[in-house]
Amino acid sequence: MTVAIHILSYLTSAGRKRRDPVTSEQIAWSVNTNPVVIRRILGRLRDAGLVRSHRGTSAGWTLARRPSDLTLLDVYLALEEGPIFGLHASTPNQTCPIGRGLPPALRKVYGALEDKLRRELARTTVDEVLDKTIG
Amino acid sequence: MTVAIHILSYLTSAGRKRRDPVTSEQIAWSVNTNPVVIRRILGRLRDAGLVRSHRGTSAGWTLARRPSDLTLLDVYLALEEGPIFGLHASTPNQTCPIGRGLPPALRKVYGALEDKLRRELARTTVDEVLDKTIG
DNA sequence: GCCAGAGTACTCGGATAATCCATGTCCGAGTGCGTACGG
DNA sequence: CCGTACGCACTCGGACATGGATTATCCGAGTACTCTGGC
Numbered sequence: 001m002t003v004a005i006h007i008l009s010y011l012t013s014a015g016r017k018r019r020d021p022v023t024s025e026q027i028a029w030s031v032n033t034n035p036v037v038i039r040r041i042l043g044r045l046r047d048a049g050l051v052r053s054h055r056g057t058s059a060g061w062t063l064a065r066r067p068s069d070l071t072l073l074d075v076y077l078a079l080e081e082g083p084i085f086g087l088h089a090s091t092p093n094q095t096c097p098i099g100r101g102l103p104p105a106l107r108k109v110y111g112a113l114e115d116k117l118r119r120e121l122a123r124t125t126v127d128e129v130l131d132k133t134i135g
Numbered sequence: 136m137t138v139a140i141h142i143l144s145y146l147t148s149a150g151r152k153r154r155d156p157v158t159s160e161q162i163a164w165s166v167n168t169n170p171v172v173i174r175r176i177l178g179r180l181r182d183a184g185l186v187r188s189h190r191g192t193s194a195g196w197t198l199a200r201r202p203s204d205l206t207l208l209d210v211y212l213a214l215e216e217g218p219i220f221g222l223h224a225s226t227p228n229q230t231c232p233i234g235r236g237l238p239p240a241l242r243k244v245y246g247a248l249e250d251k252l253r254r255e256l257a258r259t260t261v262d263e264v265l266d267k268t269i270g
Numbered sequence: 271g272c273c274a275g276a277g278t279a280c281t282c283g284g285a286t287a288a289t290c291c292a293t294g295t296c297c298g299a300g301t302g303c304g305t306a307c308g309g
Numbered sequence: 310c311c312g313t314a315c316g317c318a319c320t321c322g323g324a325c326a327t328g329g330a331t332t333a334t335c336c337g338a339g340t341a342c343t344c345t346g347g348c
Contacts, residue, residue: 001220001221002220002221002222002223002237002241003223005237005241006223006227006233006234006237009233009237010233013232013233021281023280023281023282024281024282025281029228029231030227030228030231030233030234031223031227031228031234032223032225032226032227032228032234033224033225033332033333034332034333034334036283036332036333036334037331037332037333039282039283040332042282043282043283053281053282053283054281054282054340055280055281055282055338055339055340055341056280056281056339056340056341056342057279057280057281057340057341057342058280058281058341058342059280059281059282059339059340059341060281060282061282072244084219085136085137086136086137087137088137088138088141088166088167089168089293090167090168091167092141092165092166092167093164093165093166093167096164096165097148097268097269098141098144098145098148098165098265098268098269099141099165099166099167101267101268101269102137102140102141102144102264102268105264105267105268106137106140106264108267109207109259109264109267112255113252113255113256116251116252116255117219117248117251117252120247120248120251121248124244129237129240129241129244130233132236132240132243132244133232133233133236133237133240134232134233134236158319158320158321159320159321160320168293168294169293169294169295170321171293171294171295171322172292172293172294174321174322177321178321178322188320188321189301189320189321190300190301190302190319190320190321191300191301191302191303191319191320192301192302192303192304192318192319192320193302193303193319193320194301194302194319194320194321195320195321271348272347272348273346273347273348274345274346274347274348275344275345275346275347276343276344276345276346277342277343277344277345278341278342278343278344279340279341279342279343280339280340280341280342281338281339281340281341282337282338282339282340283336283337283338283339284335284336284337284338285334285335285336285337286333286334286335286336287332287333287334287335288331288332288333288334289330289331289332289333290329290330290331290332291328291329291330291331292327292328292329292330293326293327293328293329294325294326294327294328295324295325295326295327296323296324296325296326297322297323297324297325298321298322298323298324299320299321299322299323300319300320300321300322301318301319301320301321302317302318302319302320303316303317303318303319304315304316304317304318305314305315305316305317306313306314306315306316307312307313307314307315308311308312308313308314309310309311309312309313
């Protein structure tokens with residue numbers, strides 16, 4: 001999540017300076033990691049329609065939307081890293097009343113929590129994050 | 136988190152039935168996992184003062200608080216699994232303005248999100264979860 | 271001078287090896303009960 | 310009959326293998342620019 005926001009902030013900053021397609025290596029330099037990590041995340045962001053990849057000489061990545069229309073919720077949904085609190089890894093004992101009844105109960109509790117979280121995430125845009133970063 | 140709630144629900148149910156100290160093996164049977172996993176989590180819950188461990192013949196675990204005074208926030212804080220959205224694993228490039236300015240900016244954003252989450256977690260008790268489970 | 275073509279430099283994308291974390295298994299430490307012995 | 314001391318059964322707690330997942334390295338595929346040769 002943090003790296004994804006970093007990537008989008010970098011692309012936003014580059015877009016403001018008219019520096020067209022940015023390579024994954026430049027972003028990796030800023031994040032201080034390997035380019036393949038950036039590419040993996042960029043691939044998911046592209047599948048979600050947030051960025052575009054270009055091939056050729058002036059290859060690289062560009063934003064597919066205006067940064068002001070890009071909320072953290074979009075990033076969160078694009079990553080699809082599963083729920084905040086995962087349920088049981090191995091299904092609990094169905095013989096036990098608690099083992100049988102707890103998962104659906106927790107599903108509701110966790111669902112409500114995620115709803116709240118999504119609404120909060122939708123209130124912040126990448127633009128605002130960048131302004132707070134370099135401001 | 137889910138397993139921790141499962142454990143506390145089990146202890147609550149046992150407490151209602153006057154079945155004193157419950158062993159980690161019984162809980163593992165309900166959760167369908169290894170007892171050591173239960174013990175690991177119980178250890179953290181004990182360090183946080185939520186449960187007590189008893190040694191000897193009728194050994195096992197009991198609740199240290201009334202279930203109605205036990206909120207999901209207590210569980211969340213006892214586990215200390217780190218923030219919802221972790222920051223950069225390796226510190227980003229301090230030469231880059233974004234790499235230098237993003238972590239503190241995200242700290243604020245994430246902090247606000249966690250505050251909201253904590254308030255929501257404090258609104259639910261283990262008692263209520265158990266009632267929803269077996270009710 | 272203008273156009274066509276091959277060559278080149280640069281990137282993305284996927285496949286493969288290495289490293290790290292979580293899970294599962296095992297053994298020692300500690301405690302309370304049950305029993306046997308002595309007074 | 311009662312008190313004490315020993316042995317035992319049961320558990321927790323930590324240390325050691327194993328499996329999966331994430332990360333890092335490497336190589337092939339594709340595209341736009343550029344340079345060269347011919348008309």
